[in-house]
Amino acid sequence: MKRKLTVGNKVLFLLCAMYFITYIDRVNIATAAPFMQKDLNLSTTEMGIILSAFAYPYAFLQIFGGWIGDKVGPKKTLTIVGAVWSVTTALTGMVSGIFTAIIARIGLGLGEGAAFPTATKAMSQWLPKDKFGYAQGIVHSASRLGNAVAPPIIALLIVAFGWRESFFIMGVISVVWMFIWMWYFRDNPKNHPKMTAEELENLPPYVSKSEQSKIPIPWKALSRRILPVTFVDFCYGWTLWVYLTWLPSFLFTSYNLDIKNSALFSAGILLSGVIGDTLGGVISDKIYRKTGNLKLARRSMLIVGLTGSFIFLLPTLFVHNLTLIAVSMSLAFFFLELCNAVLWAIPMDIAPKHAGTASGMMNTGFGVAGMLSPVVFGFLIAVSGNWQVPFIMSIVLLGVGVLVTLTIDPSKQLTEPDLPIDKINPETKIGV
Incomplete structure (x- = not known):
């Protein structure tokens, strides 16, 4: 059927x-x-x-x-x-x-x-x-x-x-x-004409805009919980921006490829990230459903992803063979993208009532990396005269990202500030 x-x-x-x-x-x-x-x-x-x-x-x-x-x-x-x-x-x-x-x-x-x-x-x-x-x-x-x-x-x-x-x-x-x-x-999913009672039953309680406006955002507590995720997102984003901005130039310059072939190799490497993005989220959710341990489900994927990318970027420092480099960079990008879905899921886990604000805090790390990574990467190439030096910086940041991941605990959902009992909505358990 x-x-x-x-x-x-x-x-x-x-x-x-x-x-x-x-x-x-x-x-x-x-x-x-x-x-x-x-x-x-x-x-x-x-x-x-x-x-x-x-x-x-x-x-x-x-x-x-x-x-x-x-x-x-x-x-x-x-x-x-x-x-x-x-x-x-x-x-x-x-x-x-x-x-x-x-x-x-x-x-x-x-x-x-x-x-x-x-x-x-x-x-x-x-x-x-x-x-x-x-x-x-x-x-x-x-x-x-x-x-x-x-x-x-x-x-x-x-x-x-x-x-x-x-x-x-x-x-x-x-x-x-x-x-x-x-x-x-x-x-509100309930207001959609095609929504069924069965599907609605599995969704989180809906928080209306009027209710949302009355919920004070606990900026200090939220920042404290999201800051480590923001930093890991910065480490992840630094290397991602290298792929998005410098990959064709790296292949063109280091391996004397013409524009057409460097674009084709770049596209092939970047496509490996499509697979990594999907699998990272799917596997993390599967671990959570099987174990009920959200910390394990999210942390494990971040550690595997950052470590795998760290390992498979190492050949860029020692190997000068187009085929091997293309394979190793594809694998590095695949592992890197295992992190992406998990990084975006963690703010939803920690602060579901403030998911937009929390995910914005998290993705600021990626945005800052986007401002710095392409410029610093290019500067290091110009100063050093080779590609190994900026790749070393990316590898170091991936290692630091693994260590910071150990401080992230998405299983502890952010609690709302205490409210008087008569100001609590019995359905959503939030202020009215």
């Missing part, structure tokens, strides 16, 4: 589409860069400034964007930010110089900065607790797939229509997603 797709799974599919589209929207400029640089008469330095402009508002908006998602709700928040990133993506095709290009990229960072923390809030309301890791694995696999397929997709659009038109087309696709989300999603 064919299993019917639940409403929750359809919402998860919509979020997968969002992660896929947003990653193409944020990296499409890398493929269009040579054409933009030529048409707009930009120097390499100016193009670098444009490329990095996205990361700053994206990093600084994580916490505030997650807080907005908690207070306003995922439906309205993702609709608004979806409109922002759609418009700014399309406007990138209309830029006339460095100033307008920087403004467009800053706008894209502002639009996408709140997207993932708010999506995490939606997942915390629409999925059972024992599927948090699975859900995060699936959506982030979609983002990695978007990152891997962006170069050939954007290249085809540029060849067929032009670099400006490639941004217009992606802007239209983003707008279509925004309208579908606005039409289909409900903040």
Whole structure:
């Protein structure tokens, strides 16, 4: 008998589409860069400034964007930010110089900065607790797939229509997603016309926006619990940004590959992360269901992922063989991506009522890594004259990440501040 797709799974599919589209929207400029640089008469330095402009508002908006998602709700928040990133993506095709290009990229960072923390809030309301890791694995696999397929997709659009038109087309696709989300999603799963009583029974108690607004965010306690996760996310993000920004150049420079072959090798390596993202969440949830030990389920995957990436990056220091390096870097990226779903699931475990804010705090580590890693990596190459030195730094940070992971305990859910008994909602056990 064919299993019917639940409403929750359809919402998860919509979020997968969002992660896929947003990653193409944020990296499409890398493929269009040579054409933009030529048409707009930009120097390499100016193009670098444009490329990095996205990361700053994206990093600084994580916490505030997650807080907005908690207070306003995922439906309205993702609709608004979806409109922002759609418009700014399309406007990138209309830029006339460095100033307008920087403004467009800053706008894209502002639009996408709140997207993932708010999506995490939606997942915390629409999925059972024992599927948090699975859900995060699936959506982030979609983002990695978007990152891997962006170069050939954007290249085809540029060849067929032009670099400006490639941004217009992606802007239209983003707008279509925004309208579908606005039409289909409900903040309260109970209000969805297709929701069944059986599916609703397995979901966490719904916290309404009015109730959420009355829940004070325990900033000090939340920061204390999330800070180690933020640091591990920084260690993870440092190496991930190396893959996203320097991998083609590493293969091109160290192994004398042409642009086409370096892109193909890069895509093959990055695709291994799609598998790692999904498996990390699935395995972590499976451990939790079998043992009931959330600390074991989350910690073990982080330790395995960071350690595996540490081990398989070591050959970059000693081996100069394209095949071996491609295999070892693929395995390193696979293990690294085992961590991603778990890192996003932990804020949902620790603070489900503040999932947007908590995940925003966590992902600030990734955002800061995005600002520093590409610049420091390039600086170390320029100073040292070889690729081994910056890879050593990535390997060291992965080792430090393993040690910090031992301080994370997601099994202890953050408790809300004490409230008078007459201010407690008997259904949700929170203030009214």
